[in-house]
Amino acid sequence: MTPLDLDSTLAALAEPTRRRVVDYLRRGPRRAGELADHFRVSAPAMSRHLRVLRKSGLVEERGLDEDARVRVYRLRAEPFHELEVWLEQIASFWQTQLIAFKAHAEKHAAKRARRK
Amino acid sequence: MTPLDLDSTLAALAEPTRRRVVDYLRRGPRRAGELADHFRVSAPAMSRHLRVLRKSGLVEERGLDEDARVRVYRLRAEPFHELEVWLEQIASFWQTQLIAFKAHAEKHAAKRARRK
DNA sequence: GAAATGATTAACCTTATAGTTAATCATTGT
DNA sequence: ACAATGATTAACTATAAGGTTAATCATTTC
Numbered sequence: 001m002t003p004l005d006l007d008s009t010l011a012a013l014a015e016p017t018r019r020r021v022v023d024y025l026r027r028g029p030r031r032a033g034e035l036a037d038h039f040r041v042s043a044p045a046m047s048r049h050l051r052v053l054r055k056s057g058l059v060e061e062r063g064l065d066e067d068a069r070v071r072v073y074r075l076r077a078e079p080f081h082e083l084e085v086w087l088e089q090i091a092s093f094w095q096t097q098l099i100a101f102k103a104h105a106e107k108h109a110a111k112r113a114r115r116k
Numbered sequence: 117m118t119p120l121d122l123d124s125t126l127a128a129l130a131e132p133t134r135r136r137v138v139d140y141l142r143r144g145p146r147r148a149g150e151l152a153d154h155f156r157v158s159a160p161a162m163s164r165h166l167r168v169l170r171k172s173g174l175v176e177e178r179g180l181d182e183d184a185r186v187r188v189y190r191l192r193a194e195p196f197h198e199l200e201v202w203l204e205q206i207a208s209f210w211q212t213q214l215i216a217f218k219a220h221a222e223k224h225a226a227k228r229a230r231r232k
Numbered sequence: 233g234a235a236a237t238g239a240t241t242a243a244c245c246t247t248a249t250a251g252t253t254a255a256t257c258a259t260t261g262t
Numbered sequence: 263a264c265a266a267t268g269a270t271t272a273a274c275t276a277t278a279a280g281g282t283t284a285a286t287c288a289t290t291t292c
Binding site: 044045 | 251260
Binding site for chain 3: 148163187
């Protein structure tokens with residue numbers, strides 16, 4: 001019901017640097033080193049962030065034909081779509097909120113009455 | 117540009133228990149103790165989760181008129197909306213990619229036509 | 233007023249994670 | 263072949279976060 005994927009997606013996005021990397025990648029695919037430079041973080045640190053993003057499927061890595069040492073990262077749509085679906089489910093809550101609250105209040109009012 | 121709020125929202129949602137609490141609160145407002153019970157976690161642990169959710173604005177707390185000891189928690193829409201806005205910005209990435217691809221394809225189509 | 237109840241805060245422990253530098257791997261260029 | 267480059271992994275440190283039980287606070291009930 002609540003896919004583990006979402007947990008991994010949210011965990012990946014929760015880290016500020018990683019979320020900013022995602023924002024930055026909207027401009028297009030970027031090389032690993034470029035990202036490390038831009039965010040003033042050591043290459044190893046960025047590498048590990050990218051691994052987290054990769055494992056959660058938020059980005060994918062592709063080699064560069066011209067230079068096989070270079071790794072280019074780009075966004076992947078799928079996890080964002082999943083997150084969007086989940087968000088929409090949550091949003092549906094406000095439609096039924098009032099009704100649910102009433103039912104809940106009545107249930108507990110009944111309990112209290114019984115206890116008395 | 118990238119509001120700090122979003123960091124706090126995502127950090128709050130990244131924790132699996134907290135995300136499940138949010139899911140659960142779709143059914144309607146719930147008492148703190150009820151949540152602790154339901155998720156098989158100690159009352160203090162749940163209390164701290166709720167504090168995180170409260171600080172990020174994902175939930176709000178209201179006392180119960182009938183019993184001032186009880187605290188009822190409910191979802192708040194705002195942070196979810198913010199998150200949705202951000203997600204849409206990200207989603208726009210694939211549109212621009214598509215446009216770029218089309219432009220690229222047309223450029224090559226034109227080349228081919230000229231060559232003909 | 234004393235006991236019980238709902239919830240939070242305090243104190244403590246354990247684990248996960250982000251950062252660093254050094255080491256390694258693969259590829260490129262001289 | 264060798265030095266340089268781009269990136270990742272290894273090893274280590276520090277800090278943040280979650281869980282627990284015990285203590286505290288406020289309110290209700292007898």
